[in-house]
Amino acid sequence: DAGVTQSPTHLIKTRGQQVTLRCSPKSGHDTVSWYQQALGQGPQFIFQYYEEEERQRGNFPDRFSGHQFPNYSSELNVNALLLGDSALYLCASSSLNGLSYGYTFGSGTRLTVV
Amino acid sequence: AQSVTQPDIHITVSEGASLELRCNYSYGATPYLFWYVQSPGQGLQLLLKYFSGDTLVQGIKGFEAEFKRSQSSFNLRKPSVHWSDAAEYFCAISGYSTLTFGKGTMLLVSP
Known part of the structure; x- marks a missing residue:
């Protein structure tokens, strides 16, 4: 049973560029959440997608956007990258009706921004 | 707003000794509580969770946690630590459908 798959595993971008991260949820899950984990910190909630819509959002600027596809997979996009966006980006899947x-x-x- | 406090940034335990990692939360009602473990450069693995019922929860790898409403705590315990338990441990709370994490406790295991 495949778990949550994220791609790519590593990437390096230049300040000001745009990046897209991808996530395939665990089989049977319909909800995808994204978290940012800076070095030495706990994960911070970015946003959550269900039924292809953003349901909840954390305290992140509009430079962070996302999308969910009909197969429940999701993308996280970050525009105008800043050095402070360097972090581990985690995707979490769940079943909204099976919390x-x-x-x-x-x-x-x-993600490393240079 | 919900919040989680893990007061210990680092803890060093001798192999074979017992372990207790502290977690305190702030939330207006009974929360869903979780403990996750993260090895270097890896994602998060769920150790155990509490939703309701018995306040002593058993998890994987020999870990357990006890929910104490009066103390707003959800401490993680293990009777005998193994070198492979060295990792970072995160306590998390969920009021509805998103997780709020503490800053983590790094566990070091000495021989």
Whole structure:
């Protein structure tokens, strides 16, 4: 049973560029959440997608946007990259109607902005 | 607003000794509580979760946690630590459908 798959695993971007990160949720999950984990910190909630719509959003600027596809996979886009956007980006999937089963996390995408 | 406090940034435990990692939360009602473990450069693995019922929760890898409403705590315990337990541990709370994490506790295991 495949868990949450994220791609790419690592990437390096230049300040001001744009980046797209991808996530495939665990089989049977319909909800995808994105988290940013800066070095030495706990993950911070960016936003959550369900039924192809953004349902909740954390305290992140509009430079962070996302999308969910009909197959429940999701993308995270970050525009006008800043050095401070360097972090591990984690995708978590869950079933909105099965929250008691918890969240499953992917291994993350390590983004370095230079 | 919900919040999680993990007061210990680092903890060093001898292999074979017992372990307790502290977690305190702030939330207006009974929350969903989680403990995750993260090895260097990896994602998060769920150790255990509490939703309701028995306040002593058993998890994977021999870990357990106890929910104490009166103390707003959800401390993680293990009776005998193994070198492979060295990692970072995160306590998290969920009021509806998103997670709020603490800053984590780094566990170091000495021989």
